Each structure stands twice: as C-alpha cells, then as structure tokens.
Amino acid sequence: MDFTIISLIISSVALLISFYFSFISSCNTKLDRYNDCITEIDRIIINNPELMDIYDESKIKKRKYDTIYISKIEAFIFLHFNYFENAYFHFLRKRSFLFKRQKDAWQNFIIEVFKNSFCGELFNENQKLYDKKFVIYIKKLLPKSDDD
Secondary structure: OOHHHHHHHHHHHHHHHHHHHHHHHHHHHHHHHHHOOOOOHHHHHHHHHHHHHOOOOOHHHHOOOHHHHHHHHHHHHHHHHHHHHHHHHHHHOOOOOOOOHHHHHHHHHHHHHOOOOHHHHHHHHHHOOOHHHHHHHHHHOOOOOOOO
C-alpha cells in the first residue's frame, strides 16, 4: 500500500514537471518564431533599403507614381500586416502576464507602422483579407481619421 502511494506521488510530480517544461518549451518556440519575424524584416530592409520608407510617409508621397516602388512598398507593408495578425493571435489577444513584454513590444511596433497613413489606407482597403477580431483590434489602434 505504501509503495503504491509513493509511486503515485512520484508519478504525479514527474507529470507536473513534464507539463511545466513542455509549456516553457512551447513559450520559447513562440518567442523564437516572432524574433525570426523581426529578423526577417531587418534582413529585407538591409537587402532593399528603400523599403525603410514605410516608416516615412513623405518619401512614399514623393514617389507615388513609381509603380514598381509602390508595389514593393505595398508588398512589404502586407508582410507586416501578416506578421501583425500572427502576433495578434499568439500574444495580443490573450490576457496573460507571461507575454506582457512581447505584447507591449508588438503593439508599439504596430502603432509605429500605422503612423504612416499610407499603411492605414492600405489596411482599410484590404481588411476583408484578415480575421474580423484582428481588424477590430487594429481599428482601435489606428489614429482617427475624418472618415470615421
């Protein structure tokens, strides 16, 4: 009888430890994945520095008739939108203290990108491509325009 209780306790503790390390591993995998997203954005900018213009609206307006340039800028902005949607589902919509720093960092990054009204207009024109809850979340972050 004593042996059964001891083995049950040891098994339960081993199971809890296994779940804990599995959870930690899952969290680290998520963090690595989103660090890879930021690294990929940096790598793209290094290879094509003019894409940095998404953070400076005036440069986009100066070249608005350059279709190749605008196409590259739009594709790069859509890459951001897709990363933002993934970040929303993994960090931003959850009320968890575990990813507070990542949640704050992603939210600040989203706000920074949407300071460019070109990004906001592009998102508004294509919001049907994204999950409704994500669109609502982004709309809350967007600066209010005269159209609202």
